[in-house]
Amino acid sequence: MDTSKATEALVVGRYSKNVSTRLDALDAVAPLIYNKRNTDIKDDQKSISSPEELEPEYFSDRAEIERRGQQLAFDYTLTQKSSQSERQARHLLEIARHNDEIVFYSENPGLEGYHGQIHPRFSGDHFLTNLDLIDRTVLFKVAQRMPKGAHLHVHFNSTLLPNALLDIAEKMEQMYISSDKPLTSVENLNTCEVQFLMKAPEVVKGDRLVHINENDSTDAHLLRLLTVSTYDLTWKEWLVSKLVFDDQEVHNSGQTSEGAWEKFNGRTRMMKGLFNYETAFTQYTTECLKEFDEDGIQYAEIRPNFMTTNQIWTDDGTRQLDNKQTMQKIVDQFQKYKSDNKNSKICGLKVIYCTPRSFAADKVQAALDECLKFVVEDGFKDYIAGFDLVGEEAQGKPLKAFIPQFQDFKRKCQQLGVTIPFLFHCGETLELGGDTDGNLVDALLLDSKRIGHGFALARKPYLISEFKKRNICLEVCPISNQVLGLTPRMNGHAIYDLLANDVHCTVNSDNGTLFKSTLSHDFYEVMAGSKAMNLHGWRQLVEWSIDHASLTPQELARLRSVWEPLWNDFIEQINKSLEGIQAIEQPAKREERPEVLQRFASQVKSWEARATDIQDSWSSAFKR
Secondary structure (H helix, E strand, O other): OOHHHHHHHOOOOOOOOOOOOHHHHHHOOOOOOOOOOOOOOOHHHHOOOOHHHHOHHHHHHHHHHHHHHHHOOOOHHHHHHOOHHHHHHHHHHHHHHHHHHHHHHHOOOOEEOHHHOEEOOOOOOOHHHHHHHHOOOHHHHHHHHOOOOEEEEEEHHHOOOHHHHHHHHOOOOOEEEEEOOOOOOHHHHHHOOEEEEEOOHHHOOOOOHHHOOOOOOOEEEHHHHOOOEEOOEEHHHHHHHHHOOOHHHHHOOOOOHHHHHHHHHHHHHHHHOOOOEHHHHHHHHHHHHHHHHHOOOOEEEEEOEOOHHHOOEOOOOOOEOOHHHHHHHHHHHHHHHHHHOOOOOOOEEEEEEEEEOOOOHHHHHHHHHHHHHHHHOOOOOOOEEEEEEEOOOOOOOOHHHHHHHHHHHHHHHHHHOOOOOEOOEEOOOOOOOOHHHHHHHHHHHOOOOEEEEOHHHHHOHHHHHHHHHOOOEEEEOHHHHHHOOOOOOHHHOOHHHHHHOOOOEEEOOEOHHHHOOOHHHHHHHHHHOOOOOOHHHHHHHHHHHHHOOOOOHHHHHHHHHHHHHHHHHHHHHHHHHOOOOOOOOOOOOOOOOHHHHHHHHHHHHHHHHHHHHHHHHHHHHOOO
């Protein structure tokens, strides 16, 4: 036998099993054998022939494997069912995304790193690093206009952007702030913890924080404080900086998830007093609903924290409202907002009853009892979406610590004929094998309807299969997970592994105030983190948010009837506003021809102008 010819004719795989076709061989884990092709191509032509021309059968099979993979994609069904108009919109959005990458990232000066190394800008970098660029892009402005269905994971105490909160607070005569350190140095300004509080004037000891002694803490009148400048900052600028995370704070080499949580907890304590008084709470609720409307949200399940220290004060700072009164205020403001804004696209708002996971069992029992009472006795049946425990998962008690209380709650609900699902925070961790990631097991056994975050689920194949069997959906919070140390950049986020396993996920903002973000930013990040994500993927995530909301069949039908026409209008506006766009070709690094560079500069300038103009054109279109 001429072994040289045999070697020339075959490419042999690692396995030996007889099969009839090459792709059957792939399915059977057997050798892939290809006859050598294009033997008539002369040697001097091979250098200019592509691999596809030299080995066509191989690349044909490669394309088939990719096609089979696409059939398993989480958005495959929606992609196949999509209209021609939606496919055109997807195509235009992909061009826009490409142009954004060149104009706003590649052409932007890089960031200087260790020993002067320059790091190019790119859309998948840290969210806080990119925020100044994100807001300028066409893709983000499209995300802002997308009808997002249901927002299922948003903490009510940190929804609005920080300036909006301070604008409300500075209108209150009895608003004070306190610090745990005297504000007499830059170091203390940076490291102190500040809290807002409503107080009756007769109980306030001091006037301005800068006068307090090292071993004393007093309260400063906010309105007077805001008129003062110190250390080249206005007090308002300083207060905003204390409220939000900074990129260097989150991503410095010594930072950990635990350290980020320490700063997070300090900021939530600071937030607590900003609107927990009657007038501000009313204004805050209205502004939240307005922001939901402007951000394209048609339904929301908000998470207020029901606990004594969170209860609302009267404006004079002399007494507090109880939890039932707080709940009633939320309901009243929602109904008033709907009455005052006939064109509002928000068709529903519900509350997830939350209490801290750090509480003792008797307090958790009391919270469960009050949640049930809200539904059965207090008239809030149509406004309670479920029950949750909140707070840092690694520091609070695991779910298994409260199994008797949870089981008792489930039995009572069954006896009374009411449905109050568990919507637990769990899996918000990098831990493997401890109590924290063990919360996923308890969430499963407790029949959770959804879970908040679920980051750790991606590394638990058995639980993935069980979650899918029971149709448990994940409330994924992309930006929050970056800031709190679960992944430095979006391309490492667990959502892509979960979607690859067809786990139902939704996109949520979590604590937008602290991250300077809205839900639109989170949808942007999901797109920025994966080249495989597209308009159809966005749509699937939105549709799952609707499907997994805590709604009756009638409420669900109503939400879909509102959302679907908005989606169709959204597609129409993409096609209209991006009609005729072309992909920008970036010159090679050594390209020096003036006409090429001039054409590129013109394309960049034109795209920047389109990004600026698109906001106005979309705004007028959606006022219809």
